[in-house]
Amino acid sequence: MKRRNADCSKLRRPLKRNRITEGIYGSTFLYLKFLVVWALVLLADFVLEFRFEYLWPFWLFIRSVYDSFRYQGLAFSVFFVCVAFTSNIICLLFIPIQWLFFAASTYVWVQYVWHTERGVCLPTVSLWILFVYIEAAIRFKDLKNFHVDLCRPFAAHCIGYPVVTLGFGFKSYVSYKMRLRKQKEVQKENEFYMQLLQQALPPEQQMLQKQEKEAEEAAKGLPDMDSSILIHHNGGIPANKKLSTTLPEIEYRKKKK
Secondary structure, three states, rough: OOHHHHHHHHHHHHHHHHHHHHHHHHHHHHHHHHHHHHHHHHHHHHOOOOOHHHHHHHHHHHHHHHHHHHHHHHHHHHHHHHHHHHHHHHHHHHHOOOHHHHHHHHHHHHHHHHHHOOOOOHHHHHHHHHHHHHHHHHHHHOOOOOOHHHHHHHHHHHHHHHHHHHHHHHHHHHHHHHHHHHHHHHHHHHHHHHHHHHOOOHHHHHHHHHHHHHHHHHHOOOOOOHHHHHHOOOOOOOOOOOOOOOHHHHHHHHHHH
């Protein structure tokens, strides 16, 4: 027995270390992948004179339209497309070109890093600062090397589509809170009427209900054996034992025969 315990302890220690090292290496590999993808996209932008990061929100828009058509019907998907199109036109007409490209590029990369499982932490914040600095220092001034007329609608979509999704998300959050509030009100009314019904019962039944509630609460906090003993002590039958077929009536009939 001592040798087995020693072997188990030896096996458990490296597993904990491997989990810690896997978490560290996994997070570093994830952020290195982000940096590599960002560098490759910037290189493609400067070589081919088009901002390819604007295609990612367009792909998300196609997926959201497909999901809305699949789960909520054709009418909602058409409404969603119309709202997104109007928001894109508003961003295209009322936002200056430089600020439009700056906001679109920074939002795309910030949202791309935000999709990680880590959330807000030091590496994500540092990557956000790097993205904003590069956009403000280099790409905010140089618009001659890009096809501005071709990239401008995609940049407007990169701002208009997130505004629409945030609006729908805020609407669903408000409706969820209102639903919870309504459920709490209905629950309070049900508890009030339940108390009235319990008070209308005879005192003997009220005492029986109190004893049953106390037994259930005590059985929840105890293990299975203790709960069976407690139910048997209160006058019930344990759940583990089967009912015996020798009832008093059957014994009385046998004796009579």
